[in-house]
Amino acid sequence: MDPALVIFLALFGGLTGMLSALLGVGGGIFMVPALALIAGFDQQEAQATSLLVIVPTAAVATWTLRANAIGDIRLGSRLGLLGILGAVAGAAAALALSGELLRYAFALLLVVVGVRLLIDSRSSTARLQTPEAGHPYPE
Amino acid sequence: MINVEPAAPLQEDRIPGHIPMSVVLATGIFGGFFSGLLGIGGGTAMVPMLVFLGGLTQRDAHATSLAAMILIATAAVVVYGDAGKINLIAAGALLVGSLAGARIGADLLSKASEGKLKAAFGTFLLVAAVLMVVNP
Numbered sequence: 001m002d003p004a005l006v007i008f009l010a011l012f013g014g015l016t017g018m019l020s021a022l023l024g025v026g027g028g029i030f031m032v033p034a035l036a037l038i039a040g041f042d043q044q045e046a047q048a049t050s051l052l053v054i055v056p057t058a059a060v061a062t063w064t065l066r067a068n069a070i071g072d073i074r075l076g077s078r079l080g081l082l083g084i085l086g087a088v089a090g091a092a093a094a095l096a097l098s099g100e101l102l103r104y105a106f107a108l109l110l111v112v113v114g115v116r117l118l119i120d121s122r123s124s125t126a127r128l129q130t131p132e133a134g135h136p137y138p139e
Numbered sequence: 140m141i142n143v144e145p146a147a148p149l150q151e152d153r154i155p156g157h158i159p160m161s162v163v164l165a166t167g168i169f170g171g172f173f174s175g176l177l178g179i180g181g182g183t184a185m186v187p188m189l190v191f192l193g194g195l196t197q198r199d200a201h202a203t204s205l206a207a208m209i210l211i212a213t214a215a216v217v218v219y220g221d222a223g224k225i226n227l228i229a230a231g232a233l234l235v236g237s238l239a240g241a242r243i244g245a246d247l248l249s250k251a252s253e254g255k256l257k258a259a260f261g262t263f264l265l266v267a268a269v270l271m272v273v274n275p
């Protein structure tokens with residue numbers, strides 16, 4: 001592999017690792033397109049490589065957050081065990097079919113949830129500014 | 140006769156905000172399915188479900204999703220690994236950066252306000268939606 005590409009991937013990994021831990025996601029959404037478009041991997045190779053990177057990254061993030069007493073590891077483990085059933089089904093589906101329609105449907109869902117969160121973020125910022133107990137109407 | 144149910148505090152120390160089992164089931168399986176299908180961690184699906192259906196704070200949802208992802212992504216790797224699809228050099232290069240980045244990100248998550256986290260995650264979802272459609 002081209003040394004310049006290796007250096008790029010290390011730097012890119014720094015960015016995706018930070019976003020992954022901050023946002024509670026794997027970072028595959030950034031890594032898969034980068035590996036496919038910049039490194040020229042095919043879709044399955046990009047996804048498999050990305051998934052391998054996600055495991056230690058999420059483990060380091062979880063370890064750091066546990067030290068700060070954030071999150072619920074027991075709930076996370078339960079979700080993870082259930083998720084394994086889903087992941088095996090999903091991975092088998094990805095190897096068998098293109099999944100184009102599901103991708104578009106999921107993208108549409110993300111837009112709806114994303115807009116909802118942006119709206120909520122404004123109201124929860126407003127709530128922080130005026131503590132819900134008092135409401136000291138200035139007028 | 141009617142008040143047979145034990146008081147709420149008994150359940151509360153098991154799961155903060157005692158999330159209904161149906162939500163735990165749906166979140167785990169749905170998150171896992173999209174992780175395996177799209178080669179992502181699954182947090183994109185799990186975090187909104189934990190916040191909107193489970194009632195977790197944005198911060199706890201992010202952290203809990205990361206813990207779940209360790210197991211989910213491992214299972215997905217095993218399936219893809221069998222198919223001989225992993226590029227170890229690229230994975231190693233990405234990991235050099237991402238392990239350092241993860242510590243910084245986890246510290247940012249510990250400090251950021253709830254409103255900022257919602258704004259950041261909402262923005263991320265919109266970017267993710269675009270990438271998902273553009274990605275060949």
